[in-house]
Structures are given as structure tokens and as C-alpha cells.
Amino acid sequence: MSNLLEILGSRYPIIQGPIGAMNDAKYIAAVCDAGAFGMISLGFSNPEETRRLVDGVKSLTDKPFGANVMIMNPANPEILKILAAAGVKFVSTSAGSPSKIYPLIHELGMKGFHVMLALSHAIRAAKEGVDGLIVSGLESGGLRSLGSESTTMILVPLVADHVKIPVVAAGGIADRRGYRAALALGAQGVQIGTRLIASEESPAPPAWKKAILDCGDGGTRLLSLKSMMMRVIPNQKMIDLATDPAFDLSREYNLMNAPKGWMGGDFDLFPAGAGQVAALISEIKPIREIIAEMVS
Ligand SMILES: Cc1cc2nc3c(=O)[nH]c(=O)nc-3n(C[C@H](O)[C@H](O)[C@H](O)COP(=O)(O)O)c2cc1C
Numbered sequence: 001m002s003n004l005l006e007i008l009g010s011r012y013p014i015i016q017g018p019i020g021a022m023n024d025a026k027y028i029a030a031v032c033d034a035g036a037f038g039m040i041s042l043g044f045s046n047p048e049e050t051r052r053l054v055d056g057v058k059s060l061t062d063k064p065f066g067a068n069v070m071i072m073n074p075a076n077p078e079i080l081k082i083l084a085a086a087g088v089k090f091v092s093t094s095a096g097s098p099s100k101i102y103p104l105i106h107e108l109g110m111k112g113f114h115v116m117l118a119l120s121h122a123i124r125a126a127k128e129g130v131d132g133l134i135v136s137g138l139e140s141g142g143l144r145s146l147g148s149e150s151t152t153m154i155l156v157p158l159v160a161d162h163v164k165i166p167v168v169a170a171g172g173i174a175d176r177r178g179y180r181a182a183l184a185l186g187a188q189g190v191q192i193g194t195r196l197i198a199s200e201e202s203p204a205p206p207a208w209k210k211a212i213l214d215c216g217d218g219g220t221r222l223l224s225l226k227s228m229m230m231r232v233i234p235n236q237k238m239i240d241l242a243t244d245p246a247f248d249l250s251r252e253y254n255l256m257n258a259p260k261g262w263m264g265g266d267f268d269l270f271p272a273g274a275g276q277v278a279a280l281i282s283e284i285k286p287i288r289e290i291i292a293e294m295v296s
Contacts, residue, residue: 173195
């Protein structure tokens with residue numbers, strides 16, 4: 001089986017969870033300089049934005065970094081060529097069939113890991129030639145499916161038992177205990193999101209970081225957005241609206257408003273995004289400290 005650290009080229013097998021709203025070159029470079037693997041998030045991005053972000057990160061660090069692309073973005077062929085020309089060797093992919101994009105990823109000399117929320121999709125992606133899988137459990141921050149899902153504790157070993165490519169665990173990891181548990185479950189590395197939002201260098205506003213620090217056990221919920229769900233920390237407005245079980249929250253909250261709500265600290269516009277692991281986070285720390293503690 002190929003080795004994740006060799007693929008990434010970072011010191012530690014810790015990937016920064018891409019978060020579309022937080023594409024900040026200084027933050028990504030700080031992740032790389034701490035020994036983890038920084039990621040640019042290029043969901044529905046375009047070539048100009050890709051160039052700007054790649055140049056920004058490269059001007060701040062000489063460490064390797066990668067990018068996340070959404071398979072359905074029609075600009076991907078050009079975006080991937082820009083990434084490859086800049087020396088980026090790793091992409092993660094989500095939302096779509098890998099067979100559409102992996103031939104080009106490989107032709108450009110890059111490796112790609114596909115983000116998976118379920119075993120059946122993991123097996124299919126492995127057959128379609130992805131180089132590894134980012135296996136995201138139910139407790140994870142970010143978008144979730146409408147289907148019945150397993151937690152990281154279940155999904156990681158399940159997928160690891162069924163594939164012969166590297167597995168990265170995502171969801172529920174914020175410290176050394178979670179990191180070690182993920183490796184014990186059969187993952188070669190981890191992807192972390194919420195812990196890094198609540199870091200000193202993260203571009204998230206104080207209100208978002210505070211919402212994570214204040215979030216206790218059971219403090220997140222899945223907000224239904226019709227065809228998918230987003231894990232959020234409900235604020236008073238969302239709690240009030242949700243008291244009426246007949247009220248359709250997707251009429252009130254639009255995913256397109258999430259970046260503005262989060263980065264503006266306006267959680268009436270869109271509730272703060274975070275994974276269940278927020279309950280374990282009680283301090284804003286420098287990224288270097290977070291990573292050093294995790295691998296200690
Ligand atoms: C607020 C929020 C937004 C996210 N947005 C994205 C995104 O735009 N693209 C993506 O691939 N993953 C996204 N994720 C998932 C993260 O990259 C990562 O896999 C996840 O946060 C790991 O779970 P954790 O938060 O428990 O560490 C998001 C996560 C959070 C918390």
C-alpha cells in the first residue's frame with residue numbers, strides 16, 4: 001500500500017480540512033510551517049482565484065500544500081493544470097464521480113484522494129482509481145448527506161477493511177487522543193477542520209471562534225438544506241425556529257450565505273459551522289501548538 005506521508009511530503013500525516021470560507025494564504029502557510037499539510041479550497045473556484053491563492057501560499061512557505069476541488073466544477077481542467085504547473089502534487093476531490101477527473105489528475109502527475117461519507121461510495125471510488133480516501137464520519141463539520149451515516153469510529157475501520165489504498169480519517173479529531181485513535185482504527189493520517197478554525201492564525205472572526213469554545217456536549221445539530229445537511233452550532237434564532245417541527249429551516253437558511261454569515265460572525269444569517277468535536281475545544285491556540293500536541 002502506498003504511504004500517505006510520501007504522497008503528501010509533509011512532516012506529519014495531518015491534512016488541514018479545506019473550508020471554502022477560510023481561503024487565507026497566511027493561515028494555509030501557517031499550517032504547512034507547523035508540519036501539517038495545508039489545503040486551498042477550490043470548490044467552485046476559477047483559474048484566476050486559483051492562481052492568486054497558489055501564488056499567495058507559495059510566497060509565504062516553501063512547504064508542500066494541496067487543493068480541494070469539487071468534481072462538478074467545469075473549470076477543473078484549467079484549475080488542475082495551474083496547480084500542476086505550480087508544483088502542487090496532491091488534490092482531494094468531492095461531490096461527483098472520480099472517473100470524470102482522475103485520468104487528468106494522473107496525467108498531470110498528481111495524486112488524488114476522494115472524500116467519502118459511506119462504505120459503498122468508498123469501494124466504488126477505489127475501483128475508479130483514486131489514490132486514497134478521506135473518510136468522513138457523521139460527527140464531522142461541513143456538509144453531510146441525507147442518508148443514514150456512521151461515525152468516524154465505525155466508518156474508518158470499515159473502509160480500511162475493504163480497500164487497499166491509504167485512508168485518512170476526518171471528523172471528531174482535535175487532539176492527541178483523537179489522532180492516535182484514528183491511526184489505531186486503520187487510518188494513515190487525519191484531516192482536521194474545527195480544531196483549526198479555533199486557532200490563533202485562522203481568519204475566522206472572534207465570534208465564530210467563541211461559538212466553538214462555548215459549544216458543549218451535544219452542542220451541534222444537522223441543519224437540513226433540502227438535498228443535504230450542514231453541521232452547525234444553533235444560535236437562539238435557530239433554536240426558536242426549530243421549536244416548530246413543521247417549520248422548514250431550509251426556507252430560512254441558504255448555503256450560499258454560509259461564508260458571509262461565518263466570516264461576518266452573523267449567525268442569524270447562517271449558524272456557525274463546526275463539528276461535534278467543538279465540545280473538546282476550550283482554548284484558541286497557535287497552529288504550531290495544536291499540531292505539536294497532536295503528534296506528541
Ligand atoms: C464550517 C465548515 C465548513 C467546511 N467546508 C468545507 C468545504 O468547503 N469543503 C470541504 O471539502 N470540506 C469542508 N469542511 C470539512 C472539513 O474540511 C473537514 O473534513 C472536517 O471539518 C473534519 O471534521 P472536524 O471538523 O470534526 O475536524 C468544512 C468543515 C467545517 C467545520
